[in-house]
Amino acid sequence: MMKCLSCKEEYSGRDVGTCRECYEEAGETEEELKREIEDLKTKVNFLRLHTVVAGPNYATTRPNAPSFSDVVLVASDSADPHLTFPPIPAHRAVLQISRSPVFRAMLENKMEESLSGTIKISDVSYDALRAFVSYLYTADANLDEHMACELLVLAEKYEVKHLKTYCEKYLMSKLNWENSLAYYAFAHQLCAKSLLDAALSLIVDNMDKLTKQVEYMELVEKDPRVVVEIYEAYLSKQVNTAATENPTPKS
The missing domain is CATH 3.30.710.10 (Potassium Channel Kv1.1; Chain A)
Structure with missing residues (x-):
């Protein structure tokens, strides 16, 4: 067994110097x-x-x-x-x-x-x-x-x-509730997945206020497909929540 000159830990090998972990870390640095x-x-x-x-x-x-x-x-x-x-x-x-x-x-x-x-x-x-x-x-x-x-x-x-x-x-x-719908539509156009997911999560958590947003009616007229995706995400969350709260009993 050899002793690493960097971390002082023992390691197996023929070469005296550093262990594999320290060698790779040094390379990354x-x-x-x-x-x-x-x-x-x-x-x-x-x-x-x-x-x-x-x-x-x-x-x-x-x-x-x-x-x-x-x-x-x-x-x-x-x-x-x-x-x-x-x-x-x-x-x-x-x-x-x-x-x-x-x-x-x-x-x-x-x-x-x-x-x-x-x-x-x-x-x-x-x-x-x-x-x-x-x-x-x-x-x-x-x-x-x-x-x-x-x-x-x-x-x-x-x-x-x-x-x-x-x-x-x-x-x-x-990101906040006021700009979430606008940012969701914007992120959808640019395939900005991280922003898209964050905005969608905020929207789904506040679905009771969705139709009150000015941007909602604009989005319904300009790109209804995006609105459909929001409702699909909301229904999917509801199904997953219900499955978690009421698991199917094992036979």
Whole structure:
């Protein structure tokens, strides 16, 4: 029997040093450190690339060194097609290896965005797109409920799973009876399962108040399928509760 130099526990094996558990733990710590270093590097690149210039209504982002940027993202608002926003500079390499397989495929193949160096993103506010690009560099975002909803849409569209989870958790922390139906319908559109389940649980627990919500009649008209699913979940809960309280006697 050998004694581990890290935990001092005995273990079987021929090699003197660390036991298997300590070896695997050390390996995991090393991988975590590597990821942390890579995150720090991308943050430094982001800070070098951007300078925030305060405007009268919003903050604009301009590159310190345009030669470092080889792609730009442009926000467009379909509600007002004449409204233009400053392009947001970025690096192809960062977008390709960041957290979006959609961007990676877009830029690795000879698509229009790859050839022109311009990625147009529709139906998004400038501030949300800017926060989205910032997240791809820093894995961090300053959220309020409106921003979390906008970023959740972008996260689903560009398959940024970590950002989707991040926004879902934030919205779940803000979940209450008043917004539960609206968030349930919103989560249903985006396949945001965690937010969907949390909102549905709250709704089912308050079914006696459901029809009094303004959003209820709107949902009945726009998407009755969602309303049916709510009632199905409620009936399923009732059946399960009855089965638990009155178990079938064994013969």
